[in-house]
Amino acid sequence: MAVVVNEGPYTHQASDTAYQFTKAALEKGHEIYRVFFYHDGVNNATRLTVPPQDERNVQKNWSELAEKHGLDMVVCIAAAQRRGILDDSEAKRHGKGEGAANLAPGFRISGLGQLIEAGIQADRLVVFGD
């Protein structure tokens, strides 16, 4: 299976539901080919979120799930650049200064081709969004 997350954290439930779905699928023994973050979904990939301690940490949930299961979590580069989600090389390339990169662990930035490819390769593509 492949999963698409089209909404950001906290405003919308889509990312939480996608996370619960992905986690449950993995625990049932399904293979998750890729999780692709698009639209405001790219905001799930910032390491700079600091939610209150008694709340879930949406970004950390994803990062931990990726580490535990070796998930491939891809953030769309065009959507990410519009919204200020940068990895080291992108931060450098756009002259944003030392330490500006904010991509959280477990995520990687790549192109929309990764979304299409996930649709081709996976038996099912499950979209979470509005």
Place this chain on the structure above:
Amino acid sequence: MSDTKRFLYVNRKAPHGTVYALESLEVVLIGAAFEQDVSLAFLDDGVFQLIKKQVTTGIGVKNFAPTYRALGDYDVKKVFVERESLEERGLSEDDLMAITHENDDEEDVSSVEIVDRARMAEIMAAQDVILSF
């Protein structure tokens, strides 16, 4: 990648109030390079995306509407628009921009097909991958 799948991009939102329409179009254009069997569907407020003579200067956002007319160049030849969605919004086929592609005889033919809701459901049921924006 040898296998071809049927991809349907479902556009359900008006063009400029949110970014979905623009970013959906970006997926379609990138996806064209993968040589899949691609269709586009416009329903609900998504039918507003195809209204002709859109002018966005007053709201300071990019007018990406002309890009739809280039879909034929990307080998995207199937554009389905839901009749009920048009009617519910006081629109008709005459309000939509022309989207064409070249057929095998090198003639420009319309890519747009107005379909009713039941037919749209059949189109969706026939797909391998549906991306809804």
